[in-house]
Structures are given as C-alpha cells and as structure tokens.
Amino acid sequence: MSMFTDRRALLAGFALSGCATAPVPAGAALEAALRDTPPDAIIPLWPSGAPGGENVSVVEEEISRPNTEGLPDRIVRFVRTPHLSCFRAARPNGSALLIIPGGGYRHVVIDKEGYEAARWFAAHGVHAYVLRYRLPGDGWSAGPDVSLQDAQRAMRVIRAQTGVEPTRVASIGFSAGGHVAASLATRFDWPLAPDGDDSNARPDISCFMYPVITMGEAGHAGSRSYLLGATPTPEALARYSLENHARADMSPTMVIHAADDEAVPLANGLAMYDAIRRAGVRSELHVFEEGGHGFGLRFVRDKPAGIWPQLLFNWGQRHGIFVSA
Secondary structure: OOOOOOHHHHHOOOOOOOOOOOOOOOHHHHHHHHOOOOOOEEEEOOOOOOOOOOOOOOOOEEEEOOOOOOOOOEEEEOOOOOEEEEEOOOOOOOOEEEEEOOOOOOOEEOHHHHHHHHHHHHOOOOEEEEEEOOOHHHOOOOHHHHHHHHHHHHHHHHHOOOOOOOOOEEEEEEOHHHHHHHHHHHHOOOOOOOOOOOOOOOOOEEEEEOOOOOOOOOOOHHHHHHHHOOOOOHHHHHHOOHHHOOOOOOOOEEEEEEOOOOOOOHHHHHHHHHHHHHOOOOEEEEEEOOOOOOOOOHHHOOOHHHHHHHHHHHHHHHOOOOOOO
C-alpha cells in the first residue's frame, strides 16, 4: 500500500488536534511579533566566505512583497552571505531556537516565517536565530545539500553563543524550510563541513511546520524542481524524500500542518510523523482544520491554528528545553 494513496491508513491512530486549552496568541506578545523591529545582531555562518562558491555568479537581492495588511513581507533570492539574524530574549532562560523559513528552495522568506516567530519566542525567554541559507540552484558545489550544510553550521554557531546552554537548542522549519529542518533532524551527522567540524549539529527538539517532506507524487513540485532539477533520478527522489530516513536517534519532534493546505499536501506531514513514530522517536502531531499553507503567525491570528507557538513552547517545556518566565 502506498503511504500517499490511503490517507485513512495514515490517519489511523494519529492524534489530530484543531484546538487546545492554552490561549490563542493575542495581545501584546502577538502585536510585538508582527511589529517591524530589526534583529539585535547578524552573525555570519562563514566569516571567511561560504564554501564551494567557485562557480557561483548570482547576485544576492532582497525584495519586498506588497500585502493587504501592510505588514513587512521580504524575501531574499540568490543568497551569497548566509547568516543568522539574532533576536535576543529580554529575560533569557538559556534556551535557543533555530528558525528556518520557507521559500520553495527558490528564495528565503524573511518576515512571515522568520522574524515574526523569532520575536514571539524571544518575548518568551528564548534566544531566536533566523537562518538565511544558501539555495541549491545557485551553483554551489554542495548542490542539493547546500542548505543542510548551512543548517548544520547554524546549530554549531548557536551552541557557541554566550548565554546559550548547548543542550537546550531547538529547531523549527517552515514549508521548504521544514524540509531543511527535517534534513537536519535526520542528517545532522552527515560530513558536510568543509573544515571537518563534526561537533554536535543535532537539534535537541525539532518542529516541522507544514513541511515539504516527500519528493514523490504528494510532493511540492516547485521545491522538488529547485532542489533536484527538472528531471531528478529515482535515486535522488528516494534520497531526498525524508520519510525514508527517520532514525531512532532523532530528537523528539513535533509536526504541525493544516488539513486544507493545497500547496504542500497534508500527506507530507502525516508521512513524516508516521515514519518518526515507527522509528520509536518521541513525537507529537497537530493537524488543524484550516490555515492553508504558509500561515506563520499573521494568517491565523483568529483561528485555532494560531495556538501553534504556544503548543511548541509548552511541548518544549515538557522536554526540558524551554522555561516559563
């Protein structure tokens, strides 16, 4: 039976939640998250220059997209200078969160799936780091592994920051950034560091938000094309379909998806959760009735899915990562 052709089998035994007892994020914390305040610091991943760029000729550009709410909505294309945008907690508790925005492997979202989540978690005592990562179609020698190379490096850089306890570093990825986060969770020990650095890149807990997971029939065609090219081989499709690579030593993982996601089908989140559960990894799944794709914080303020940051924070508390103020 195909994992993607019988949804009833996937749903059997899964805990689906469209509501929760904690309050929907609102008021001062949410408004502060949506405010256009800059990061406290920019931390380069590769101070001497990103590796493998001998054949890279693209020019990095930042673009502002208009939206009906007037909120900042920037993306960056052709990333040449991968870095972490740091939002420091006003009342830090020693924990940190690596945030990996989406963008379909074509660009990297800055505000909607990056800075806004960072401000929310920083307001709750977590040092938050938004990753601007390189993209696989821009000619880097690491090819489809270049985004993972940056994510591994980001975890190592965060663990070395003052005020961060190295055993309390979480990660979250959105959409194609969810594919990067799931790659990091399943391939944290792949030897991709050009200097041979094999220090710990494993997140202590992971969260995949409406993630791109499979490269198969239920996958997101745009992400697949930008990651693997127009005509990927069957071997490449299997290698980068992350439901095939869950492992018992993954960090505890939360998966969050909306049932009405028409861009990245729910089958992606369900398949990854099922694979993680079968591997014996401590895990949690939340499927919301509505939310669509790419909702971040701004598009679910008045919907049950708006509870997702609090769900993640509470779950992180139970795993000893986050601490309530």
